[in-house]
Amino acid sequence: MKLTRRSVLAxxxxxxxxxxxxxxxxxxxxxxxRFGWLTALTGANSxxxxxxxxxxxxxxxxxxxxxxxxxxxxxxxxxxxxxxPAKAVNAAVDLASNAKxxxxxxxxxxxxxxxxxxxxxxxxxxxxxxxxxxxxxxxTKFPNAFRLSPDSSQWDDANRHYIMDILKAKKVxxxxxxxxxxxxxxxxxxxxxxxxxxxxxxxxxxDANAQDVSPDLIHARDAGxxxxxxxxxxxxxxxxxxxxxxxxxxxxxxxxxxxxxSGDVRHLLEKPEYWNKVYVVGYRSCSFDAAGKLPPKSAxxxxxxxxxxxxxxxxxxxxMAAVDAVTLVAEAVGKTGSSDPAPIIGYWNKLAKWExxxxxxxxxxxxxNGYPTDEIVMSAANSSHDGAMNIAPGYA
Numbered sequence: 001m002k003l004t005r006r007s008v009l010a011x012x013x014x015x016x017x018x019x020x021x022x023x024x025x026x027x028x029x030x031x032x033x034r035f036g037w038l039t040a041l042t043g044a045n046s047x048x049x050x051x052x053x054x055x056x057x058x059x060x061x062x063x064x065x066x067x068x069x070x071x072x073x074x075x076x077x078x079x080x081x082x083x084x085p086a087k088a089v090n091a092a093v094d095l096a097s098n099a100k101x102x103x104x105x106x107x108x109x110x111x112x113x114x115x116x117x118x119x120x121x122x123x124x125x126x127x128x129x130x131x132x133x134x135x136x137x138x139x140t141k142f143p144n145a146f147r148l149s150p151d152s153s154q155w156d157d158a159n160r161h162y163i164m165d166i167l168k169a170k171k172v173x174x175x176x177x178x179x180x181x182x183x184x185x186x187x188x189x190x191x192x193x194x195x196x197x198x199x200x201x202x203x204x205x206x207d208a209n210a211q212d213v214s215p216d217l218i219h220a221r222d223a224g225x226x227x228x229x230x231x232x233x234x235x236x237x238x239x240x241x242x243x244x245x246x247x248x249x250x251x252x253x254x255x256x257x258x259x260x261x262s263g264d265v266r267h268l269l270e271k272p273e274y275w276n277k278v279y280v281v282g283y284r285s286c287s288f289d290a291a292g293k294l295p296p297k298s299a300x301x302x303x304x305x306x307x308x309x310x311x312x313x314x315x316x317x318x319x320m321a322a323v324d325a326v327t328l329v330a331e332a333v334g335k336t337g338s339s340d341p342a343p344i345i346g347y348w349n350k351l352a353k354w355e356x357x358x359x360x361x362x363x364x365x366x367x368x369n370g371y372p373t374d375e376i377v378m379s380a381a382n383s384s385h386d387g388a389m390n391i392a393p394g395y396a
Contacts, residue, residue, distance in 0.1 A: 032075040033068075033339050035060065035329060036101030036125070038091050038116065039108050040083035044208045045179060047235040047264045048108045051314035051387075052130070053078075055322025056105065058309050063326070069334045074326070077101055081112050085180065088112035089119065096123035102339040103128070103332075105325040109233065110136065111180020117145055126332075126344040128325045133184055137368045144341065146348055146368045148321055148328075148361065154373050155281045156189050159229055159256050162279060162378040164198055166394035167253055169227035171199045173220035175241065177208040177232035185231035185257075193229070201225050208234040217244045221252070230256040239268035246274035255279035261381035261389055263313030275382035279392045282379030285358055286317045286388045294388055301357055302386050316387030317358050324356035 037056055039049035060074045068074060077099045079091035088107050095101045096119060103126040107113050110131040117136055120127045127145045129136055132152040137145060163169050172193050176186030183205050190203045201223035204216050220228060228245075232238055238260050245252065247270075254260065254277065261280040269275055285298055294302065301320060302311070309319060328348065336343035349365045361370035379389035 031339075032073045033103075033329070033333055034075050034077055034099060034101040035326065036095040036099065036104035036106075037076055037078045038081060038088060038095060038104060038106040038112075039078075040112070041078075041080040043083035044234045044236055045083040045109055045177075047259060047262050047314070048233050048318055049080075049106075051262070051318030052106070052108055052322040054309050054314065055319035056326055058305060058319070059323040059326035063330055069330050070337070072333070072339075074330065081107055081109075083109060083112070083179070085112050085115040089115050092116040092119040096120060096125050101125060102341075103329045103344060105130075105322070105329075107131070109179060109181055110184065114180055117142055120144060124341045126329070126341055126348070128328060130321055130325075131181065133181060139366055139368050142368075144345055146363060147370065148324060148356075148358070150371045150373065150376055151369055152185055152188060153192075154371070154376055155257075156185070156192055157373075158281055158376045158378060160189070160192055160196060160198075162255060162392065162394070163227045163229065163253070164193075164196060166392075167227055167255075169198075169253070171201050171224050171226045173202040173223065173225035173228045174200055175203075175216060175220075175228060175230050175232070176205050177234050177237055178205050179208060179232075179234075182208070182232050189229055189231060189256075206232075206237065208232065208237050210237065211240065212244075213237070213240050214244045214248070217241065217248055217250065221248060221250050225252060228252060228254045230254055230260060232257055233259040235259050235262050235264040236268060238262075239265045242274045242278065243268075243270045246271060251277065253277045253279065255378060255392075257281065258315055258317070261379060261384055262315055263311075263384060263387070265381070266384075267313070272382075278381035279378045280381050280389070282377050282389055282391070283317055283358065284375045284377055284391075286315070286320065287377060287379055287391045288383070288385075288388060289391070292390075297355075297357055298388070302388075311387040312385075314387050315384075319387065320357035321359075324358050324361075327356065328354075 081088035110133040176182035202220040332344040332347040378392040383390035
């Protein structure tokens with residue numbers, strides 16, 4: 001039976017539920033499809049990895065329950081980097097040379113991805129990334145690496161537009177953590193604010209494990225900051241920044257990294273109101289409209305996973321992006337009939353407006369960034385429900 005996009009989607013709800021890959025023949029079922037999954041599942045920066053992991057496990061379990069891909073089951077081979085780039089490098093080599101994975105998803109921390117992307121390229125492993133650092137995607141240098149998320153400039157543009165054009169703040173503080181991502185994002189954001197005409201009155205990189213962040217907030221306040229841009233995926237650090245702001249009685253807006261809106265933050269706040277005036281990079285696919293409704297595909301997915309995937313302490317886009325990653329690997333193998341690197345990479349290079357849950361991607365041999373800019377919005381962090389949020393106030 002020829003596997004078509006229509007047959008892949010057959011039996012799903014409103015074309016929004018996870019596509020099922022049909023069985024072709026039992027004879028091809030001997031070797032599983034080895035799906036490499038590299039992320040931080042423990043440590044200060046583990047919140048995104050935990051959320052993505054739920055999507056990976058759900059998607060693989062569902063595809064396997066439906067018979068796999070042409071009778072081949074998907075095997076998840078997970079490695080926990082603990083947020084350490086050195087451990088991520090060792091794990092990447094292990095996945096490529098020992099586990100011999102057919103494709104890999106992750107890491108989800110940019111500092112780790114900067115270290116592992118060249119390794120997966122050397123081994124020619126098809127790679128799906130979710131990190132935003134611009135240099136991670138270069139079809140000439142890394143022909144096997146594709147990005148499912150926006151890049152850092154898209155995130156930064158959305159946040160800067162909200163702070164300067166909607167909140168009308170001209171004096172800005174920029175804070176990040178001391179990971180590879182946080183350091184790069186803080187420097188890039190600071191430069192972009194200055195270029196746009198904002199006065200960056202304070203900028204700092206903070207240890208992700210720092211327990212007392214009050215000095216940085218006091219410096220920013222005393223410098224006259226009217227808004228704070230925050231670039232850290234450490235929910236612990238994000239919550240400590242909000243707690244420090246609250247204890248200072250400083251009614252300043254904080255906006256930036258999606259982790260600011262993770263359900264993990266709610267449990268770490270000293271007072272619920274400390275989550276007020278916090279805005280995060282978000283997506284129309286995972287945002288409630290004025291009537292309190294999600295887009296149809298996302299709403300169908302939330303209904304499908306109810307009671308199966310925990311969403312109240314994570315972000316919906318983390319889960320849905322992971323489902324898209326698994327589906328893209330499964331579909332590439334199903335459509336090409338091969339789990340070898342070249343056919344998978346070749347298939348992804350020809351995707352045009354591929355309709356996922358988290359986004360609709362478009363890849364070419366010359367462009368491996370596929371997320372549409374017009375789908376990026378800022379969201380109100382304290383409006384989270386099932387991992388989704390309301391679009392931040394001020395948008396038309």
